[in-house]
Amino acid sequence: CLPNTRQHYIDNVMTWICSDNVHGADQIFLVADVVGSGKTALAHTIAKQCFDTGLLASSFFFDETDHCVRPRDFVFKTAHDIGSKYPEVADEISAVLKADPRIIHFLPTTNLFERLVLGPLVRSQIRGPVALVIDALNDAETSDVPLILRTQIQQQAGLFRVFVTSRPDHAIL
Numbered sequence: 449c450l451p452n453t454r455q456h457y458i459d460n461v462m463t464w465i466c467s468d469n470v471h472g473a474d475q476i477f478l479v480a481d482v483v484g485s486g487k488t489a490l491a492h493t494i495a496k497q498c499f500d501t502g503l504l505a506s507s508f509f510f511d512e513t514d515h516c517v518r519p520r521d522f523v524f525k526t527a528h529d530i531g532s533k534y535p536e537v538a539d540e541i542s543a544v545l546k547a548d549p550r551i552i553h554f555l556p557t558t559n560l561f562e563r564l565v566l567g568p569l570v571r572s573q574i575r576g577p578v579a580l581v582i583d584a585l586n587d588a589e590t591s592d593v594p595l596i597l598r599t600q601i602q603q604q605a606g607l608f609r610v611f612v613t614s615r616p617d618h619a620i621l
Contacts, residue, residue: 468606477612478614478621481615481616488583491583517589534569551563558596562600576609579611582611
C-alpha cells in the first residue's frame with residue numbers, strides 16, 4: 449500500500465496498531481529505507497501518537513552517536529517502560545530480579561528479554577496491543593533484537609505491535 453500523504457501513512461500504521469486480528473510476523477511493521485528518508489521522524493511521530501492515545505508501551509531509538517546501540521539497553525528500557533505502564537508487570541519483573549539479580553549481568557540478551565519482558569507480560573494476562581517503537585535497528589551492535597523480533601515476538605498471539613525503522617540491511621530484512 450503506497451500512501452498518498454504522510455498523514456495517510458501514519459493513519460494506516462495507527463489502524464494496524466489498533467487492529468485485533470494481528471498475529472505472527474504481522475505484529476511487526478518494518479520501514480526500511482535509505483539515510484535521510486525520514487524514518488526517524490516517522491518513528492517519533494508514531495511513538496507520540498501511540499503515547500497520546502495510551503497505546504505506547506515503550507520506544508527505543510538506537511543511536512550510534514550517543515552510544516545507544518546495546519541490545520541489552522533495549523531490553524532494560526523496554527522492561528522499565530512496560531513495568532511503568534502496567535503495575536502488575538512491574539511486580540512480575542521485580543519478582544524475577546529478586547529471585548536472581550545476577551541475570552542482568554549473565555543472561556544472553558534473548559533470554560533476558562524472555563525473563564524481564566515477555567514472561568512477565570504473558571503471566572500478567574495483559575491482552576494488548578503492547579505497542580513498541582524501535583528506530584534505527586540497523587545501528588544495534590548485534591543481531592539480538594532482530595532475533596527477538598523473529599522468534600519471541602512472533603510467537604505471541606497478537607500481543608505486540610512493533611513499529612521498526614532501519615536502513616535496508618540484509619540481516620534485518
